[in-house]
Amino acid sequence: MRPDPGDGFDITFVDEKTVAITSIVYTSVAKQQFHFKEGVTIINLKKRRKTQFIKLPGRTYGTTCYHDSLFVCVKGFSIYKVDTVDYSTSNVIKCDLPWLSYVSVYNDKIYYTNDNDHSVVCCVVNGSRVWTFRNDLVLRLPRGIVVDNDGTVFVDGELSSNVVIISKDGKHHMDILPKKDCSFRYFLK
Known part of the structure; x- marks a missing residue:
């Protein structure tokens, strides 16, 4: 996948060769017009390239990895869980989460x-x-x-x-x- 320009916010290790970044990815549609996708970008550190983008329903902020899942703060929606094996998503905590929220998971x-x-x-x-x-x-x-x-x-x-x-x-x-x-x-x- 070709890396698209975008704005990153938070980063976490998934494993020894992969990181996840909460981001907005911009793609050019026409001259000075852009579409954007909000979600999580998965980057392979060894290959130094984006391997996956997981779209989420709003602006993503804090993220953390716990076992085989990413937990992501999504403004206005909640905290989403992203499976790091098949990249399926689920809404785990429903609340009107503000911008600049961070998350940590333990036990x-x-x-x-x-x-x-x-x-x-x-x-x-x-x-x-x-x-x-x-x-x-x-x-x-x-x-x-x-x-x-x-x-x-x-x-x-x-x-x-x-x-x-x-x-x-x-x-x-x-x-x-x-x-x-x-x-x-x-x-x-």
Whole structure:
């Protein structure tokens, strides 16, 4: 497949030779007219080329790989699961997901950020909500999210300029990189 120009947002390893990128792919239709597809681009690292594009119903943002599945945040729709073997898709969590949402999966639980209400949500894989962490005095505009092997959640607050640790039950938190310690951000810009 010929690589099309596009805008990528998030990337995750699928396996040692493959990555998945949430993206918008533009194709030229006529002079200065474009069609675009929203979804996930699969790239073979050894061949250095796109091998698959999985179309999803809206703008894609955060993604993560867990076992043989990609989990993808789709703006206005929900979190979709993409099988990495046959590329079939299914809607696993139905919610009006905002833009710039991120997702992480651990131990059959899905964790995602929602910047509309500055929250982090934990659900089981069938979509039933386990807990929601919301404290806009501590965490504002949550972005990147990861879960460690103990189920502890780490999330980056863009507007609060910090990193917050949330306990696996969602009841306790600790600000580990408060605003005064996040000067590394200015070096990255």
